[in-house]
Amino acid sequence: MTTLALPRYATDLHALDELPTHWVQTTDALYALIDEIDSVDVVALDTEFIKRTTYYPILALIQINTGKAIYLVDAPKLDLTDLWQALIEVPTMVWYACGEDLGIFYLLAKCPPLNNVFDVQLGVAYLSGKLQIGYSQAADEILGVHIDKGESQSNWLARPLTQEQENYAANDVRYLLALYQAVQSELKARQLYDYACEDSHSYAHELHDTQNLPDDQLYLDLIAPIYTRRQLALLQQLTIWREALARATNEPRSFIIGKQALREIVQQMPDSIKLLARTTINRAALRRYGDEIVRIVRQVNAMSENNLPPMPPPSYHSKDKPFKNAVNDAVENFSQATGVPAILLLKNRWINQLLQITAFDGDISELPRELHGYRKALIVEQILPILGEYKAQIVSVFNQPPQSAS
Template identity: 70%
Template structure:
């Protein structure tokens, strides 16, 4: 039977039934402050298949985030792990080995996990926010909203900016921290059941672990490659050289003095410096660099710019692969149609099927006559057959326009 519903009718929040809210509220909250208590928790984690987690940390005035608290819901109790007091090496290992770690919006949490555990990419992640997106099309639905819409529970988020290193925590802080995982297992179970009904559970798990892999790559990116994050298509090789050296210098300095990178040069000031290449203090002062940094680091910044300007052109970094910038996109309507049809056939919201950078990667593949095995990582899972059999053949029909839009010469 043909599905005649609109996307708005097909995707939306749902209300879970059969959740024992009283049992959730009765879960005890247990502090883990000693080595003995930590090992008891590790033994409990070793005996279960699913654990829900969250973290609280401080990163306002330091380069490295300071882990203050790890909240753990084993289904039997909620544990508040007093991170600054404990060696968590074996705790991280237990979590690596548990079959499923449940998080909500795990980006910053896994960043800290990888920093402290120094492990390989995690493959046991389920990010409930991604699951909610697969059901609703809402990419950034917050935890409180999901708990409210799905479980019918209203949460107070007033302590989100608390000083989590304070001890003892206030009663409201402790309640807030515990509630961040108190309802997470129930939310996971409800979302998982709905994903199974929609036959998109495996796709959600795949994207959760794809995200975990991408976070690992970001956490372990070489300092020498960090500058690529700030690349703009209009930069030439000289600007890329200045960008590379300034980002590398800023990273090394921030780590050495344990201050946030933006305390040295903000993102906006960095962009202005790269665009104008000021080679004197007077010119540098015309950017939005803060006055303290200008006094302390101005001479060094100017020195870096002058040094890069004096480099032979063959020593400057190459430009990254081109980005399709033309407003003329003759392939857009047929591509949108292909996305819509695939969404209808798979029950997956359209905005989860392709990312902009994946499309650009495919355009470069077309321009370079690259084989299908060059598909980006995100298109090598459940999307692979669709990308290879539908998207790439569709895009190949527009090769001439793609070459022009990428600024590449027709062979």
């Protein structure tokens, strides 16, 4: 396990251990909790849910630490509409690795993008330069608390929960406020807190966009550079059909067509059951959905060129990156000046977008939200000018045709 090399934060662990835990299983208890949330400026949250055999996650439990007590909200029993609203309005919601949790929040609350989210995992990354540090490691190294994660795969819909499950659920938020306060204090001391907040808010907006992506755009995340426009059309139509079916039957997408089989179908475009059977599609799915898949393949084969989706912007696929050292130097200098770990400043997918802007004279307004915040000076004043010096090389790579599909 990688050591974070962060200062140990002094906190009253006994007081945290003695924080009372209350079940919320009635409407009266729920509104008492809402009243308490309305009286504080920050709450820590976590969720427990089941999503192994369903399309929609089944929310089993919400854990909330108000600083006064820990609440275990029995989600299946209650109408949570007013709870979502109270959480939307609280000044700061603290999570740890909030990706899946916020996806469920947006699904159930049906709210606009949240601007009150702080992801402590992001804060830890700003302090340590380490990505994906788990909650238990952060709590151990910063607070000196050991958190047992042995119940993570429990059946959270079981009632009553075992004492071990209840302790596990409560501990997921018992120390989270203190961890947030420790991380916040160190971030402010290093003048990094505003940056971490900015990225937390951007992440919350990105998760909202992902949760609300129209069905006809889902295929964009599955594109391979070797696909032709007709193969893209098949990928788009299959993902639209699969999504609607998964939603209607409330089963995972992979139960209908897994990723590998989907890739094979798109590449081979089988227009008969016999040809479809040669892919790795599940035999049960072949029997249930084979005729419909073949119908979609034939329909796409009959589409006119004008109705096919456009090719996506190309990816920079060459290992030859003459600009790499200069970009790395600029990032490192910016890191030294700001204290932001270099690993957080420029993601690979952002680099590809910057290369596209350089090659095709794109508009920087199309860049991701994160690149319009504190990183904008780095991007506009340093990275784009560097890439501009290599524009001819970048254009030549983008103009190279991708390898043909097999």
